[in-house]
Amino acid sequence: MTPPQIAEIDSTSHSAPLVAILGRVDLGVNGDMETIETPYGQVEAVMSSLGGVPILLISRHGKDRLPPHRVNYRALVAAAALAKARRLISVNTVGSMSPIPGSFFLPDDFVEFTKARPNTFFEDRATHVGMSRPYCPQIQEALGHGLEKAGAAASRGVYVCTEGPHLETPAQIRMLSQYGDVVGMTGYPEVVLAREMCLCYASLCLITNQASGLAEGPLSARDVGETTERLAPVIRQILEEAIVRLPVERRCSCHRALDDAHI
Numbered sequence: 001m002t003p004p005q006i007a008e009i010d011s012t013s014h015s016a017p018l019v020a021i022l023g024r025v026d027l028g029v030n031g032d033m034e035t036i037e038t039p040y041g042q043v044e045a046v047m048s049s050l051g052g053v054p055i056l057l058i059s060r061h062g063k064d065r066l067p068p069h070r071v072n073y074r075a076l077v078a079a080a081a082l083a084k085a086r087r088l089i090s091v092n093t094v095g096s097m098s099p100i101p102g103s104f105f106l107p108d109d110f111v112e113f114t115k116a117r118p119n120t121f122f123e124d125r126a127t128h129v130g131m132s133r134p135y136c137p138q139i140q141e142a143l144g145h146g147l148e149k150a151g152a153a154a155s156r157g158v159y160v161c162t163e164g165p166h167l168e169t170p171a172q173i174r175m176l177s178q179y180g181d182v183v184g185m186t187g188y189p190e191v192v193l194a195r196e197m198c199l200c201y202a203s204l205c206l207i208t209n210q211a212s213g214l215a216e217g218p219l220s221a222r223d224v225g226e227t228t229e230r231l232a233p234v235i236r237q238i239l240e241e242a243i244v245r246l247p248v249e250r251r252c253s254c255h256r257a258l259d260d261a262h263i
C-alpha cells in the first residue's frame with residue numbers, strides 16, 4: 001500500500017522549510033507537543049525552533065522507550081513527511097569498531113544485519129529506490145560545518161546496523177568490523193524509508209563507546225545514556241549550526257528518489 005496522503009506531498013515545495021530531528025537527545029528546547037496520525041500509528045513530536053529555523057523533534061523510542069527492533073520506523077518517517085518536513089536529521093548513538101573512537105561520526109554508507117523490520121512503504125508495488133548515495137550531501141555538508149563550528153572531532157565511514165537489542169559479542173564485532181567502522185541499532189531502515197518518502201536524510205552519530213567486543217571493561221546501556229546526556233549541549237550546537245546553514249532550496253536529488261524507482 002502506498003499511503004496517498006503521503007505520496008501526494010509536493011516534496012519540492014519551498015513554503016515550509018521545516019527540519020525534522022529524530023533521536024532521543026534532550027536538546028533543551030521548549031515547544032508544543034503534537035500527536036501526528038500516520039497510516040502506521042501515532043507519533044508524538046514537539047514543534048519548536050532552533051536558530052530561528054522551525055524544527056520537529058521526534059522521539060525515536062517514544063515515551064514507552066521501545067527497543068530498537070520494535071521502533072515504528074515507518075510511522076516516524078511518515079510523521080516527518082506529513083508534517084511537511086523536507087529534511088530529516090537523525091541522531092544515532094554508535095559504538096566504534098576503529099581503534100581510536102572520535103566523538104562524532106558521519107556515515108557515508110551503511111550495511112545492515114537486521115532481521116524483522118518493515119523496510120519499505122511500498123508493500124504492494126515493486127519499488128527500488130537508489131542507494132548509491134544513501135545520505136543527503138546537503139545535510140552532510142551542513143553537519144560537517146556544524147561539527148567544525150562546535151570544535152567537535154568527527155570521522156566518516158560505514159555504519160553497520162544490527163538488530164539488537166543485546167550488545168555485540170567479540171566474535172560479532174570481529175565479523176562486523178570487516179564491513180564498517182561503527183555499529184548501531186537504529187540507523188536502518190529509517191535511512192531507506194526517508195529516501196522512499198523523498199526526504200533528505202543524514203545521520204549525526206554520537207560515538208559513545210568502543211564496540212562492546214573491543215572494550216576493555218564491560219559496557220552498559222547506562223554508560224551509553226550518560227555519554228549522550230553529557231554531550232547533549234554539543235549536539236545541540238552542531239545541529240543548530242547545521243540547520244541554519246541549510247539552504248532553502250534542495251539542490252540534491254533526494255526529492256527525485258521515486259522518479260525511476262517503480263517497475
Ligand SMILES: [Zn+2]
Nearest residue numbers: 136200252254
Ligand atoms: Zn537531499
